[in-house]
Amino acid sequence: MNSKDKIYTLPQLLGQVQNWRSQGQRIVFTNGCFDLLHLGHVDYLEKAKHLGDKLVLGLNTDASISRIKGPSRPLQDEMSRARVMASLLFVDAVVLFGEDTPLELIKAVQPDILVKGDDYAVEQIVGHEVVQAHGGEVKTVPLVKGYSTTNIVKKIENNINP
Template sequence: MNTSDKIYTLPQLQARLQEWRNQGQKVVFTNGCFDLLHLGHVDYLEKARQNGDKLVVGLNTDASISRIKGPSRPLQDEMSRARVMASLLFVDAVVLFDSDTPLQLIEALQPDVLVKGDDYTVEQIVGHEVVLARGGQVKTVPLVKGYSTSNIVKKIENQLKEE
């Protein structure tokens, strides 16, 4: 299997989810920018996957990241980020979304479990109402402290200033 085989359009993913559900698989969903993959991301995604049988990652498009984080982001283009996400053993599907929040994507996918980091409460997680309304679960997983793409960027910038 190529990593690109795990990158789906929304209609393709909806069909795949139906296949998984027909097999009795529990689908977990999470989302993010995942601009520079680091230990915090790997740990988070691994923990998210432990809440079900299949992990779907909603990945912000370049345009949505620029709107949210500013014109200097993302550092890597969306297809690069999608391929890196798809290369992880515990990620079963990657789908891009262009909205500022994943609400429409969550409504379209109807995951069994919605996961975010413990820097959110369940009530703050976008889409929690959608998942809970159909009997699904919304969970938070502990984050590895001190790891973020923003911190890595700052560290690089500081080292460049010192040179």
Template sequence: MLPSQEKIFTLPQLLTKVGEWQAQGQKVVFTNGCFDIVHIGHVDYLERARLLGDKLVVGLNTDQSVSRIKGPSRPLQDEMSRIRVMASFWFVDAVVLFDQETPLELIKAVQPDILVKGDDYTLENIVGHDVVLAKGGTVKTIPLVKGYSTSQVVAKILGDQHS
């Protein structure tokens, strides 16, 4: 098994691993997304998220979840491709798939110490903020790299730069 594959977890495996980390006093950071076409904005965001704690867990939307959220033409890359790419980053410690439109159930299960989203969200709009705050954790936003989004990349590929 390749090192990146060792970072891909089922939910039961992840809960065991997070429990071990937290028992050792390590702060677990959680974020989520589709990460369909990974670009510099994703890399910057994830690396900054990891620096907020000791371990970074990424919840990754399944293919069906992405299609429900973004439409039938998405994702462009299947979940196994997306999860391996996420797991290959040194700053990502664990990746788990989730099939819902939001990561609320996953956040309730994982009970991260720090919940992170991009600064295009307000605290009140971050799914699971109440769960994390109720257990004494923190919720943070990270500045996004301006001018980068998967939708913009797709538009550029399609030659429609006015989207």
């Protein structure tokens, strides 16, 4: 399977999720910008995958990231980010979303497990009520300390402009 084959439109994803569910697979969902892939992302996504059978990654569009993080972001365009994320062996599906939060996507996918890093409390995770209302679980996984795209960008900027 090519990485491109793991990038879905929402209708395609919903069909795939239905197929996985018919096979008894548990769907794990997480989301983020994933602007520069780093060890913290890899560790987080690997842990998320181990919580179920199939890992669906909601990826913010370029417009969404610019609204959230400012006009200098994202550093990489959405299709570049989608391909990089889809290339990871523990990511089963990537779907772009243009809203500021993944709430509508979570409502559509209805994951069995919603996961974010442990920098969130369960009550702070967007969509936790939706998932819990249909009997799903909301979990956090420990993050590798010291890794963030923002910190990497600052380090690069400091090396360019000491």
